[in-house]
Amino acid sequence: MTRPLRVAMIGYGFMGAAHSVGWRQAPRMFDLPREIEMAVVVGRNPDAVASAAAKWGWAESATDWREIVGRDDIDIVDIVTPGESHAEIAIAALDAGKHVLCEKPLANTVAEAEAMAEAAARARVRGIRSMVGFTYRRVPAVTLLRDMIAEGAVGTVQQVRAAYRQDWLVDPETPLAWRLQKEQAGSGALGDIGAHIIDMTQFVTGLGVERVSGTIDTIVKERPLPADGSMGLSNGAGAAEKGAVTVDDVAIFTGRLANGALASFEATRFATGRKNALTIEVSGDRGALAFDLEDLNSLRFYDRTAPEGRQGFTQILVTESQHPYVSAWWPAGHLLGYEHGFSHQVVDLVNAIADGSDPHSSFDEGLCVQRVLDAVERSSAAESAWTRVGAPIPAL
Amino acid sequence: MTRPLRVAMIGYGFMGAAHSVGWRQAPRMFDLPREIEMAVVVGRNPDAVASAAAKWGWAESATDWREIVGRDDIDIVDIVTPGESHAEIAIAALDAGKHVLCEKPLANTVAEAEAMAEAAARARVRGIRSMVGFTYRRVPAVTLLRDMIAEGAVGTVQQVRAAYRQDWLVDPETPLAWRLQKEQAGSGALGDIGAHIIDMTQFVTGLGVERVSGTIDTIVKERPLPADGSMGLSNGAGAAEKGAVTVDDVAIFTGRLANGALASFEATRFATGRKNALTIEVSGDRGALAFDLEDLNSLRFYDRTAPEGRQGFTQILVTESQHPYVSAWWPAGHLLGYEHGFSHQVVDLVNAIADGSDPHSSFDEGLCVQRVLDAVERSSAAESAWTRVGAPIPAL
Amino acid sequence: MTRPLRVAMIGYGFMGAAHSVGWRQAPRMFDLPREIEMAVVVGRNPDAVASAAAKWGWAESATDWREIVGRDDIDIVDIVTPGESHAEIAIAALDAGKHVLCEKPLANTVAEAEAMAEAAARARVRGIRSMVGFTYRRVPAVTLLRDMIAEGAVGTVQQVRAAYRQDWLVDPETPLAWRLQKEQAGSGALGDIGAHIIDMTQFVTGLGVERVSGTIDTIVKERPLPADGSMGLSNGAGAAEKGAVTVDDVAIFTGRLANGALASFEATRFATGRKNALTIEVSGDRGALAFDLEDLNSLRFYDRTAPEGRQGFTQILVTESQHPYVSAWWPAGHLLGYEHGFSHQVVDLVNAIADGSDPHSSFDEGLCVQRVLDAVERSSAAESAWTRVGAPIPAL
């Protein structure tokens, strides 16, 4: 075995916690071809980042990402910062010869994403790997869904329904936060959770979204300013004065897939009672497959080729050793949770680095999602008229 | 008690069977203010209609609806013919002073529906009642859903999702039938099942759909001609030659409700494994309500005003004596089925006739649905751009 | 076609309403070999029974069952009285040459049930048919469950779980009613709802219960006497004085089936929130089948012979034309309800009368259930020790 792969993680918010679990657990549960060292975590606030390093088990902390990205002893750069800084960090890291794992969405704009995809292409010829963190691809039931479609379980895809429903903006009195202001957040529900369902649709069907017709909207257009001026999300009380919400809080759109099938999408913060309900259902002429992230260990399969009178949706509990990633974990019927996908992401990246192969989801795939997001915004601005995604879709 | 109300039913297909159950069962399970007599069923084929009369328990059969509509001893005309003949029959019946129950959709065109609504208005001043057969309004769980919204259970409606999913066209080898040809059927999935979800959305929220952006599509554009030339739906085998499908088989659209909320709609014949899955979910700032016709005895309610940490979707089994229509049937936990709504429709119509009140759903409401259907078709033809429904929405 | 079969129904409580629906609907939805006439309903209170006749559509009412049973123009006697009178009426009717449909449980004691089975045997040789009203056998999903086991879908039966859970005695303040006093009711939860799950287990597996170990208990041993002295079930308020509950309100027992498999049973009025939850799950070496009466249109099937990694419980929506009884009703996905089983019971009885065959469930099968109930009581009295059912089990 060669020397360990040394990882630097840039950023340390909620996603930093989840990625840390991935780096910590993957080598302990899977047989990896390379050892992992959680070398350094980087953030602007020196005390806070030191405390994160101590808590999550990173050997060092640092405040200057450029210096870290330039260090010879770092092999992998894991980017978990907000979207606006992805391009700069990822391009610098790739150009410095580091493998890069970058949280989704790949960037805040198509132009940034294009530059990143080009950097990834340049790096690829030098043996450098890149991956976008569409972690839900690696929920075992989702990987199985993709595999079963590839095996022909649904036949020709004729319709797709995908939704990502949350409810944390349902209350009109929830105060304004930075996430609800365009200059900082870039996008609202569309870019944050809509990106996931676009990617998942393309991933599981292997079909690109070529045209879209959609509407993005801001259901609650004004919200109380935070009483304490903090603009964080969790502050309970709002002041009497109100400010404008400048990002979308719901996006509803329809896409035309490469084979002509229609896919419907909904990304919303207003689905009262739905906490993290990413759902997808793929209908084909031989069967259907359905998944719900709030029941993530199950995959539902309808087989039209089963005998008449015996057909129905079969709830496959995706916890058996035959299922993707599962044999490294627990016996059948022992459930996996949200964070397991982060370990699987590490497994696939480390295997790809060792193999010299390109892991999905590539920066090209991340760019492709970005172009769909952009087309949805353009369609919405054009009275929801059908709009071309506007660039050749890479073979998926 | 005055003399019985004598009913004539025009048409005797699948809907004739269901309406017959309603007329037969309602007086036996509910305490009605007037007795009912199933007087006559009308159809073109004398042998077939006589056989239907005998089977379903109508005293007579006849072949000329005009004669029957003109008879003095008929009080109620129940129209279960295909949509193209609704206007002519309903207007004649109303003008002849008969109460009219007309299957949905009210008509095949807005113009016909307008004429029918005018006839209903003329008749109303003479004490004549009219009702469109949006039977699903009278599934107890749907009525309860409406009542709970009216009581404030969800607060301000912020988003609605409605879908009607079937799968009987999934197989591209299913032969062409008259229902798939525009000249006979008028419309495809949109008019047939899309009408239900538009009506249900307006009914339960009390909010009209004012603008729409949508796409209607024909997923399978050519199908084998029937081997036996019959153009009926159930013929198994297709010939080698193919013909064009000239109606839509899927409709996906978004509506703007009168209060600004967005409602998403899907009507499809391509939801593999979904047989008759009408679903609706209404999200508001105080709660949410969800219904699924394939689980029609349940209503799911999320109460945001419940204590934190104790919230969740409550599955109300709508089989208790407190629930709408249920006390006439069975004890708690004893399920109702599809056809019970047809009895409830009879109950409400007969009570309205006795009371001298107007029952929902009125012809105005049916017209309103027709206008939304028309706007969806216009939007689809205009690249799915947002389109006004185009006439004042009646107060619901 | 020969002359109609003329039916007399003895009794007119809740079961009278349900049986009336069966007699009314079966000939209207199914193609029966004989016509049906709802001739006469019999009850002790002349006004009440006349009113029931008028409401439910019986041509006559009467107060003396003996006279009716003796009438030449009656072909079928349908007994829906309390269990204590079943034996006397059924034996008289059979001996008078009438076909008999008798509500379950067949009788209140084994001795009565034996006399009834003998009367049925005597009548059979004269071409007279008899049937016990275990209506749940004729819920399409239950019939399908039985058919699939017979086809080998679960392989060798290795374990059965059956429960019937209700909650109407959960509140200790619910007043004492006649149903809670042994001299009138005979038995509590065991005889009333336990009988259903014993019968269903034997019916679907084809295996008799040969030995039992069980406990019957009275969870709430004293209840307020009814404030109005009525002893009916629905009176709201109780008096300060209390009386003893003298029947069981819960029964938990285990049975040994003829092939050695274990079956567990629970019949209870204390399953808070469960209204009418009859559930059964049959596990075998090739698969499993599960049913829940509160979701009566579904059957769940686990197929161990399906490919590894693709197994799971398939929810078959039992509403397709291939399913038992369904083709007479509605298209796929249109649900049936509680009362449809009563129509199916009529269909099977009338077909058997026309065919000259014996319908299930026979009086022998009803007797067999009675013997199991009796053995459970004896086991409970013997500290729950294993107890023989005590007579040869008839071939099922």
Added chain:
Amino acid sequence: MTRPLRVAMIGYGFMGAAHSVGWRQAPRMFDLPREIEMAVVVGRNPDAVASAAAKWGWAESATDWREIVGRDDIDIVDIVTPGESHAEIAIAALDAGKHVLCEKPLANTVAEAEAMAEAAARARVRGIRSMVGFTYRRVPAVTLLRDMIAEGAVGTVQQVRAAYRQDWLVDPETPLAWRLQKEQAGSGALGDIGAHIIDMTQFVTGLGVERVSGTIDTIVKERPLPADGSMGLSNGAGAAEKGAVTVDDVAIFTGRLANGALASFEATRFATGRKNALTIEVSGDRGALAFDLEDLNSLRFYDRTAPEGRQGFTQILVTESQHPYVSAWWPAGHLLGYEHGFSHQVVDLVNAIADGSDPHSSFDEGLCVQRVLDAVERSSAAESAWTRVGAPIPAL
């Protein structure tokens, strides 16, 4: 902060993997009062245990548990060996002043468990903590279930149903393994999975099981000897020769709780299609609570005090920051899995050590479960007659 707590884990099978996750994750996700060091893992096979140490992140490996238990630098001994060795190791560790975490069941016999409880009592006065690994108590939904009962959510407990259903012995051709032979395994389904549901019932209700009536059985009494003679569980093929299964593979029993309520239990390996289905439902006069380990993030609550007509089972998704243990993990709607309970166990043990308090579940509670298991075996041997558990139940 004082020096870290140093842990020695004795054993390294499947439970060793799960406990290692707990020790590794707990300090990274929770704020613990003491640091943890994964010091040494002990097993008989030096290579295998060294490999386990490397994989799971233990600093050292060793082969002699006595030496390790005697080392001054060890603070906590975590026992994950088979049950037969629990008593010896735990007593030695406690007497050596080590805090002990011992996997369930506490021991293979009541006598061993009594000796262990005495050792724990002796140690307690010296400030030494002990805990039995009934991990499922610390699934957030189970802890919430207990908390809600304590708050009165179900009122007086009137009935409990608990089952643990697996299916890995369904196939009669599954070869004989050491786990199916009494001399090595001690017990079958009863001791392995029955122990969990006894403990959970007592834990959530706070009521001890005082008497039992039950049956343990061996459904498949002979199985093929393993072709390779290995007696491990996963060997595919069996030889032609058969051997006797000498432990139970199903246990069905009823318990009488301290307040008189009945609890029914089923532990089985023959529930075809049920992989790890621990279910419990507690019914009371004010409500009911239900849990299913195959859907472990949900708790279902029926509130009889809710308004009439609005009652139903509420599915609480137990992923909110108000729920037990959850605030250390992810946002609402992000699911937890099987292994999270092992972290929670570490959290509670470490907090107890720091506080000087006794954590549940105590060795007394483990002993209590052992006595119930023993009583079930005695009842089964006595024709299932009701049998006293046989010692005062400790206040829970």
